[in-house]
Amino acid sequence: MSQIDFLSPGLKQIKQSIKDIDSSYNHDWDLLAELCQNAVDAIKVSDNSYGQIDLTIDATKKMVQIVDDGCGINPDDAEDLLKPFSTNKTNQEESIGEKGVGLTFVMFSSNKFEIESGNDNGYFKAQIIDAANWKNSNDMDNHLFMNIDKNVQGKKGTTVKVEDIVADQLFKLTFPQLKFILRTKTAIGNTLCLWGNENKNIIINLFFRDQNGLVFEEVLPFKFLLPYDGLDQKHEVEDLDEFIAFANSAAKTDLEKRKRLANKVIVRKGKFVHNDQRVINYVACFVPKRSVWSMLSIREKLCTEDQLENADWLDNFGYALFEHGIYTSVKGMPTGISIDHPTTGYSGYWSNFFILFEDKHLSFDIGRKAIHGMQARIYKEYSKQIFNDYLQYVTKYVSGEIKESTEWDKEEIFAEIDKILDLNTNKVNFKKSPKDQEASVAAVFFECIGNGTIKDIIPLHSGYRGRYDLYAKFGSKRIVIEFKAKLKNILKDFTDEVKLFDEIDCIVCWDVIEDDVQALANRGISCEKVMPSGFLGSQSQSSKQIPHATHVLGLSGLTNPV
Numbered sequence: 001m002s003q004i005d006f007l008s009p010g011l012k013q014i015k016q017s018i019k020d021i022d023s024s025y026n027h028d029w030d031l032l033a034e035l036c037q038n039a040v041d042a043i044k045v046s047d048n049s050y051g052q053i054d055l056t057i058d059a060t061k062k063m064v065q066i067v068d069d070g071c072g073i074n075p076d077d078a079e080d081l082l083k084p085f086s087t088n089k090t091n092q093e094e095s096i097g098e099k100g101v102g103l104t105f106v107m108f109s110s111n112k113f114e115i116e117s118g119n120d121n122g123y124f125k126a127q128i129i130d131a132a133n134w135k136n137s138n139d140m141d142n143h144l145f146m147n148i149d150k151n152v153q154g155k156k157g158t159t160v161k162v163e164d165i166v167a168d169q170l171f172k173l174t175f176p177q178l179k180f181i182l183r184t185k186t187a188i189g190n191t192l193c194l195w196g197n198e199n200k201n202i203i204i205n206l207f208f209r210d211q212n213g214l215v216f217e218e219v220l221p222f223k224f225l226l227p228y229d230g231l232d233q234k235h236e237v238e239d240l241d242e243f244i245a246f247a248n249s250a251a252k253t254d255l256e257k258r259k260r261l262a263n264k265v266i267v268r269k270g271k272f273v274h275n276d277q278r279v280i281n282y283v284a285c286f287v288p289k290r291s292v293w294s295m296l297s298i299r300e301k302l303c304t305e306d307q308l309e310n311a312d313w314l315d316n317f318g319y320a321l322f323e324h325g326i327y328t329s330v331k332g333m334p335t336g337i338s339i340d341h342p343t344t345g346y347s348g349y350w351s352n353f354f355i356l357f358e359d360k361h362l363s364f365d366i367g368r369k370a371i372h373g374m375q376a377r378i379y380k381e382y383s384k385q386i387f388n389d390y391l392q393y394v395t396k397y398v399s400g401e402i403k404e405s406t407e408w409d410k411e412e413i414f415a416e417i418d419k420i421l422d423l424n425t426n427k428v429n430f431k432k433s434p435k436d437q438e439a440s441v442a443a444v445f446f447e448c449i450g451n452g453t454i455k456d457i458i459p460l461h462s463g464y465r466g467r468y469d470l471y472a473k474f475g476s477k478r479i480v481i482e483f484k485a486k487l488k489n490i491l492k493d494f495t496d497e498v499k500l501f502d503e504i505d506c507i508v509c510w511d512v513i514e515d516d517v518q519a520l521a522n523r524g525i526s527c528e529k530v531m532p533s534g535f536l537g538s539q540s541q542s543s544k545q546i547p548h549a550t551h552v553l554g555l556s557g558l559t560n561p562v
Helices: 011-024 030-044 075-081 102-107 131-136 175-185 240-248 254-261 291-299 311-320 347-352 373-397 410-418 438-450 487-496 514-522
Strands: 050-058 063-068 110-119 122-129 146-149 157-165 201-209 215-220 237-239 265-273 279-286 325-330 333-339 353-359 457-462 470-474 477-484 506-509 526-529 551-554
Touching: 011 102, 011 131, 030 050, 030 063, 030 102, 030 157, 030 175, 030 333, 075 122, 075 146, 102 110, 110 131, 175 201, 175 215, 175 311, 175 333, 237 240, 240 254, 240 265, 240 373, 254 373, 265 373, 279 373, 325 373, 333 373, 347 353, 347 373, 353 373, 438 457, 438 477, 438 506, 477 487, 487 506, 487 514, 514 526
Parallel strands: 050 201, 237 265, 325 353, 477 506
Antiparallel strands: 050 063, 063 157, 110 122, 110 157, 122 146, 201 215, 265 279, 279 353, 325 333, 457 470, 470 477, 526 551
16 A cells, blocks of 8 residues: 655646635725735734835836835745745734735736845845746746846835736726725725724825826825815814714704704714624715715716716726725725625615724635624624614604606607617517616516416515516526626625526526627526527426526526526
C-alpha cells in the first residue's frame, strides 16, 4: 500500500476553484472594492497616524492602479501571499478582508497584473501575464507563471496595477458615478466616521480618464456618502430626535410641527446592542416623496431625467443612483448588499426609507453577494423598530403625499401610446406591445389562459408571501411561474438570491433576444430553443415540459431546467 498526497490540488482543480471565485462576483465595482479594501487594511494595520491612497483609473487602457503607504508586504512572504486563496489577515481583527479570495479575483480578472510592495525588511516586484486568458482556456497543460524580483529598491507601501481588465462595464461610468461607487460600495466610503469611531484618516487622491479621454482629478473624503449629504443641513434636513424634543415641548401646535417637517429629509443615527453584546450602529433617513431619490441623483450628476426613463440604461447603471433600501457595512466598509424590508403596516413608506447598518461582526458570501439566515433576520427586526419610531411622526406630520404627483396630460399620454407598436393579433384584446412592461406581459398571459390559447395551466395564487409571481398547476404537477419584461432581468433576482433557479419552473417574458441569451451565458446558464412539438403545445400533461414553452434554460445536470 502506498501513500499519496491527496490534499494537493491539481491544475484542473485550481482552475475550477478560480472560476468558482470569479462567478461569485457579480457587481461591476467588485474589482475596485477588493483593491480599495486591501489598501485601507494595509494602512489601518500600519503604524502611520494617517494614510494616503492614490487611485488611478484609465478607461481608455482598461487599467486600474492603486498606491497605498500602508504596512507593505515582506518580500519573504510575497510568493506565498500571491498564490491563489492566500491571506495574511486571519489574525488582524480590524482588517476587513480575511478569506484570501479578493486578490485572486483581481489577478484573474485581467491579463496583466503587477504588484510592487515592501517594508523595513525589503522590497519586491512581481508580474503575472495572461491570467484571465489562462483561466478561460481549456488547455490543462498550459501553466501560469509569476515573475518576481526581490533585488529592487522602493519605499514602504504597496502599488497594484491591473491592465487589460476583461469586464469593461466599470469603464463606462462617468466621473460622478465613479465617485458615488467608491464612496458607497468600497472601503473608501468609510462608515465608522459616521459614528465617530474612526481613529485614522486617509487622504484619497483620485485620477480618472474616461472612455472619451477626458481627465478628472479630485481628493475624495474618506467617508461614506449619505443620501442627504449634499442638502442644506439647516433648511432641508431634520434630525428626528431634535424634532421629537420640539414636538414634546409645551404649546406646540400640530400646524407648527407639520411646518417644521414640511418637505424635509428626516434623519436619525443610533445603535442597538444585540443580545450577544455586539453593537450595531445605524443611520436612517426618510424622504418626503419618492421622487426625491431621483432629484438627489440628478443633483449629484449621476444621471439625467431622460436616463431615468430609459429601462435599458437603468438595467446597466441603476446601481450608481441614490435609492431606498436597507444596506450593510462591516468594519467601516459598505458591502453594497441590501436586504428585503420586513413585513409591516404602512408598507408603502418603505420606498421612502434608507437605512445603513454598521456591524463589526457581519459576515457575508464570497463576492459580497448576499446576507442570509439569522443575520438578515437581525437587521430586519431592527429595521422594523426604526421604521416604527419614524412612523408615529411621519404619518401625522409629514407634508406631501407619499404617492408621486398625479399631474399629467391625458391627451399627451394617449398620443405617446399611439406611437407604440401594435400587436396585430386576434389572440388577445391587448392592442399595443407590452415590451418592457412586466405587468402587461402577465396580463396577456392570463388573458391567453382565459380564452383558451394557453391550455393545461391552472393558476392557483399570485404573489403568495411576496416571493414568486404565480403558483399554478400543470396537470398534477405544482409549478412556480415568474413574469419578466425581459428574460435577462431574472439574473438580478438570481444575483441577489431573492429568487432561486431551482425553485422556478417557468419564466414568462415578452421575447427572447440575443442580448438575453448572451447575458444568461455570461452567468453559465444555457438558453436553447425547444423542439417544434413543444412550441405547438402538443405534449401530454405527463411531460416535464411546460406547454407552449419556446426555450429551456439549463444551469447544470443536477438542476431541473426552467
